[in-house]
Amino acid sequence: MTSLLAHPTTALFLGAVLVAILKGQARSVAALVAPLLALWLVWQVPEGIVWQTHFLGVEITPFAVDRLSRLFATIFSIMVFSGALFSLNQTSRLELPAAFVYAGSAIGVTFARDLVTVFLFWELMAIGSTLVIWSAGTRRSYAASMRYLMVHLTGGVLLLIGVTAFIAETGQATFGAMTPHSVGTWFILAAFLVNAGAPPLSAWLPDAYPEASWSGTVFLSAFTTKTAVYALLRGFPGAEILVFVGLFMVFYGILYALLENDMRRILSYSIVNQVGFMVTGIGIGTEMALNGAAAHAFAHIMYKALLLMSAGSVFYVTGKRKCTDLGGIFRTMPLTAICGIVGALAISAFPLTSGFISKSMIAQAAADRHMTVAWLLLAAASAGVFLHAGIKFPWFVFFQKDSGLRPPEPPLNMRIAMILLSVVCVGLGVFYEPLYHILPYATDYRPYTADHVVTQLQLLLFAGLAFFVMLGWLRRTLTISLDFDWFYRRLGPALVRIAEAVIEAGRAAVRTAVFDTMRAVGAWLVARHRPDALLARTWSTSGMALGVMLILLAYLVGFYVL
Amino acid sequence: MDRHWLTRPGTIALLWVVFVLVLAGTVVAEAFIHRHAHFEVTSWFGFNAVFGFASCAVMIVGAKVIGFVLKRPDTYYSEDGDD
Known part of the structure; x- marks a missing residue:
């Protein structure tokens, strides 16, 4: 039991309590130290089983460490730190403690090696994240948080059915690689996919995330979908259906984002798009593909947080969220604009950014397995990412037209958080070996070949040409697009x-x-x-x-x- | 108030010129590097340039078509009391 104190989740849960009761400077210190302590603990615990016990006749392993869990726990800890730094001036007393519980539970999932513990942390995540949305304190956010909670409780029920059936089928609850061929495993897969933002329920994500506060969305973008990616990586590597699900998500995200007017909803659709790349990689299932999915999750958390910080800063200082209301604000917010552009370049996988060195592994894996159609679709989607997130977001928010707005840059802590993540996004793109070194499988993949750089630049820059040539087709309108949430x-x-x-x-x-x-x-x-x-x-x-x-x-x- | 230098017509024209030169540069560069294309089709000269442009054009048109069916005023759900 003493090993529980060494669990990174404990550090974040204690941090949640401290942040809830402390005020002023002490609160800020607690908010920044708890994630760093968690990160330190992630690297202190040795690989292997740390804590194992019995519960209702099944062996459960709530705390075990391997390369995959350490990779995700690492990026989750870094993410909480960055998010906490960004949200230090958030006036809501609820949001940060809720975010710590949410992130701590996500880390709990990554260290759980049995399905019972996974289920418990899975549900805690749903509660924590609902509270994050809720703490925005508006009518809209309350309504959205309730819809969000309903979807995730449904996902929780699917998981509980799956876990129960799995234990009944196999007599044990170990969380390892499965194949979807029984009632239990199908339900577990479905529950994981609900959280990944897969069809048909994907609408929960673009519905709920943009309703959180300017800082809440930053936290939300990181944990739910990426914990699902982690769970799929551990549970269903090589499940062929994931290739189809992933490719659907990729194009769903692009098309809906192209139609969208709300800047943070554009980025929410693009989360589905990016998770689609990871899910496709998991479905391909080779070591290269799984490494790529894991690396892409790592890189994605950083640049998506950066993009949402940039959007959150704009929302914070202008109070506006629609592209039709924004534009031209690069004049007075150059730093926010530059950080947003760095994030946009990273998500588009431009050479020298983190997206380039991670996403290309997935495409490489498709090529290695001679999956021509999948490879071409991934390439088209890469161009599409630049289109819907890479140019569209910075163009419509910071340039486009002069909206007449002259907002100031956001406060210092928000600027530092954005600069920090910008450095990480470029740093990972240049010095990629440390990331490759902690991936689940050893790799000698080399992203920077002349061939790869030139073809990627061609693909992206001509996508950019398409954007500006067809700009008239992309004019923003005061509209939303119907999605599955229409049904409920x-x-x-x-x-x-x-x-x-x-x-x-x-x-x-x-x-x-x-x-x-x-x-x-x-x-x-x-x-x-x-x-x-x-x-x-x-x-x-x-x-x-x-x-x-x-x-x-x-x-x-x-x-x-x- | 002066127009910001980035928004002056001259600057924008210059940016277009630079952009087109860079585009041409990426295609020309292909002739000087060693390609190891994964598939037959991708080994064609300038494939990625054409493919990048064409796939984006298709996606923009596709989104437009979907928009005709699925677009609604952004106050669509407001009457439910969500706003």
């Missing part, structure tokens, strides 16, 4: 209203029928029992005698006949 925001309530009307009509009909019958019965009774009605009036003695005589007569007849 519109169709579901409409059906409920119809059902209510039908039931109400039925109730009215039954009520009328019952009342009419009772009224008729009452009238009938009254007609016979009211004073001087047939049954209530005083009968004459002779009539009584006649009656008694008839009864006796009937008795006599009955006695002989029966």
